Amino acid sequence: xxxxxxxxxxxxxxxxxxxxxxxxxxxxxxxxxxxxxxxxxxxxxxxxxxxxxxxxxxxxxxxxxxxxxxxxxxxxxxxxxxxxxxxxxxxxxxxxxxxxxxxxxxxxxxxxxxxxxxxxxxxxxxxxxxxxxxxxxxxxxxxxxxxxxxxxxxxxxxxxxxxxxxxxxxxxxxxxxxxxxxxxxxxxxxxxxxxxxxxxxxxxxxxxxxxxxxxxxxxxxxxxxxxxxxxxxxxxxxxxxxxxxxxxxxxxxxxxxxxxxxxx
Amino acid sequence: xxxxxxxxxxxxxxxxxxxxxxxxxxxxxxxxxxxxxxxxxxxxxxxxxxxxxxxxxxxxxxxxxxxxxxxxxxxxxxxxxxxxxxxxxxxxxxxxxxxxxxxxxxxxxxxxxxxxxxxxxxxxxxxxxxxxxxxxxxxxxxxxxxxxxxxxxxxxxxxxxxxxxxxxxxxxxxxxxxxxxxxxxxxxxxxxxxxxxxxxxxxxxxxxxxxxxxxxxxxxxxxxxxxxxxxxxxxxxxxxxxxxxxxxxxxxxxxxxxxxxxxxxxxxxxxxxxxxxxxxxxxxxxxxxxxxxxx
Ligand SMILES: Nc1ncnc2c1ncn2[C@@H]1O[C@H](COP(=O)(O)OP(=O)(O)OP(=O)(O)O)[C@@H](O)[C@H]1O
Ligand SMILES: [Mg+2]
Numbered sequence: 218x219x220x221x222x223x224x225x226x227x228x229x230x231x232x233x234x235x236x237x238x239x240x241x242x243x244x245x246x247x248x249x250x251x252x253x254x255x256x257x258x259x260x261x262x263x264x265x266x267x268x269x270x271x272x273x274x275x276x277x278x279x280x281x282x283x284x285x286x287x288x289x290x291x292x293x294x295x296x297x298x299x300x301x302x303x304x305x306x307x308x309x310x311x312x313x314x315x316x317x318x319x320x321x322x323x324x325x326x327x328x329x330x331x332x333x334x335x336x337x338x339x340x341x342x343x344x345x346x347x348x349x350x351x352x353x354x355x356x357x358x359x360x361x362x363x364x365x366x367x368x369x370x371x372x373x374x375x376x377x378x379x380x381x382x383x384x385x386x387x388x389x390x391x392x393x394x395x396x397x398x399x400x401x402x403x404x405x406x407x408x409x410x411x412x413x414x415x416x417x418x419x420x421x422x423x424x425x426x427x428x429x430x431x432x433x434x435x436x437x438x439x440x441x442x443x444x445x446x447x448x449x450x451x452x453x454x455x456x457x458x459x460x461x462x463x464x465x466x467x468x469x470x471x472x473x474x475x476x477x478x479x480x481x
Numbered sequence: 482x483x484x485x486x487x488x489x490x491x492x493x494x495x496x497x498x499x500x501x502x503x504x505x506x507x508x509x510x511x512x513x514x515x516x517x518x519x520x521x522x523x524x525x526x527x528x529x530x531x532x533x534x535x536x537x538x539x540x541x542x543x544x545x546x547x548x549x550x551x552x553x554x555x556x557x558x559x560x561x562x563x564x565x566x567x568x569x570x571x572x573x574x575x576x577x578x579x580x581x582x583x584x585x586x587x588x589x590x591x592x593x594x595x596x597x598x599x600x601x602x603x604x605x606x607x608x609x610x611x612x613x614x615x616x617x618x619x620x621x622x623x624x625x626x627x628x629x630x631x632x633x634x635x636x637x638x639x640x641x642x643x644x645x646x647x648x649x650x651x652x653x654x655x656x657x658x659x660x661x662x663x664x665x666x667x668x669x670x671x672x673x674x675x676x677x678x679x680x681x682x683x684x685x686x687x688x689x690x691x692x693x694x695x696x697x698x699x700x701x702x703x704x705x706x707x708x709x710x711x712x713x714x715x716x717x718x719x720x721x722x723x724x725x726x727x728x729x730x731x732x733x734x735x736x737x738x739x740x741x742x743x744x745x746x747x748x749x750x751x752x753x754x755x756x757x758x759x760x761x762x763x764x765x766x767x768x769x770x771x772x773x774x775x776x
Binding site for chain 2: 271272273290291292293295296297299301303305307308316317320321371
């Protein structure tokens with residue numbers, strides 16, 4: 218069985234008498250070390266799917282298994298990088314990472330080892346220099362870096378990223394995409410990343426999961442991106458394989474599953 | 482428009498060099514204050530002026546013979562010792578106002594301290610549960626409006642002693658805004674922080690100290706600030722009825738022995754201490770919530 222196995226997952230939100238079927242029959246296997254992007258129009262249920270994997274929301278039907286264990290509740294083996302960084306503003310950058318490290322590695326690493334581990338992870342995202350700053354004192358891109366460091370520091374089996382760069386400008390985005398690719402290459406994490414950005418999806422992912430429009434969205438197609446790693450954004454821009462993948466995603470999003478504003 | 486037409490020829494006519502060299506040569510008549518002194522002056526001079534005016538009006542208004550209230554000069558003549566010597570001790574009941582204020586403050590410290598701890602805990606529990614909130618909030622809103630002294634008879638009946646009764650009155654007066662504000666703060670904790678806590682599998686105690694209290698701190702402190710003000714109101718009133726050596730009882734005692742000037746001095750003390758308490762809590766709040774309110 219695959220490392221992460223999502224089988225026949227359905228999610229229906231019930232609020233009072235209202236039932237909203239958001240996801241239907243989601244079927245996805247992800248191998249260890251794979252980088253998967255999830256793309257789809259706004260409101261189709263990408264975040265919902267990620268929250269199901271994270272265990273932050275319960276599945277209505279079907280099951281999710283990670284490394285052989287059923288996902289029932291959230292845990293540090295499925296670290297999440299949220300769209301709006303969600304660092305705790307009253308803690309310094311260092312302490313934000315420390316909160317996670319202390320919780321996950323208490324009893325497993327000594328105090329000095331934990332300290333080194335925190336700094337190591339800040340180094341991975343090049344944020345050691347801001348260790349003593351509070352989230353309010355650093356830029357949005359830096360906050361997102363720290364959010365990634367905090368997630369990485371948990372040594373998760375899967376790193377879940379929910380539009381982590383959605384709120385950033387194009388240049389910062391590119392920097393962070395490179396940083397994520399670099400980390401993925403070095404650590405070989407399994408990563409699932411939601412994005413709205415076709416180029417981001419193609420550049421980063423081994424496979425792109427394309428979702429149909431809601432309600433009752435499902436996986437419309439899964440696209441392999443046969444680009445060699447390490448990938449370089451400038452070289453890739455003219456690579457036929459890149460262009461082909463990019464076109465396939467665009468065609469899926471804008472021809473086959475054009476976004477229609479749901480009438481409610 | 483006229484200003485513009487006036488200014489234009491002037492600026493054109495004067496060479497900039499001349500302007501610069503001319504300025505230092507002129508002797509400065511104005512007193513130049515350093516920045517902090519300026520700030521101090523801006524903050525203290527206007528209230529002092531206003532106070533002088535008020536004192537003057539008061540002096541004039543009540544200086545007619547047969548007037549019911551003492552004038553400021555009479556207050557000074559008869560009660561200067563209270564103002565100048567807050568910490569004298571002449572006997573067990575004859576002590577300076579400073580000591581009396583401290584006695585009252587001690588009670589406030591107990592009552593308000595308990596109210597803070599218990600209020601924050603209850604508020605945290607209520608804020609976590611929408612049903613508790615719906616059920617209890619109306620009750621709190623009613624109890625909140627009960628005047629402090631209305632609790633005193635019940636409290637006396639329960640404790641049979643004036644000291645714990647006074648403390649209980651403070652407690653029960655101060656706790657409502659603390660509960661209500663804490664609950665509101667806890668309810669407003671962003672879902673993201675809760676998700677972070679879930680992913681990290683923080684337990685209840687860790688969640689309380691590491692997420693809930695800091696996230697709700699701005700709310701908690703506005704509750705505490707209201708609470709400390711109410712406590713001070715309550716203690717003065719409660720002491721007037723229960724006796725003892727506090728500042729409240731001093732006023733009652735002075736009234737019974739017709740020392741109006743002493744009462745006026747005591748009022749000033751009470752006002753100033755109340756202000757200090759408020760400033761103290763808001764200062765602590767500002768320091769503690771520095772990070773939270775930033776982002
Ligand atoms: N807790 C909930 N209760 C009811 N409905 C919900 C809940 N959470 C999400 N939904 C609904 O599920 C649908 C999918 O939401 P979701 O946030 O997963 O979309 P998304 O693909 O992440 O969108 P976006 O790209 O804008 O982030 C939406 O129609 C939303 O209204
Ligand atoms: Mg989303």
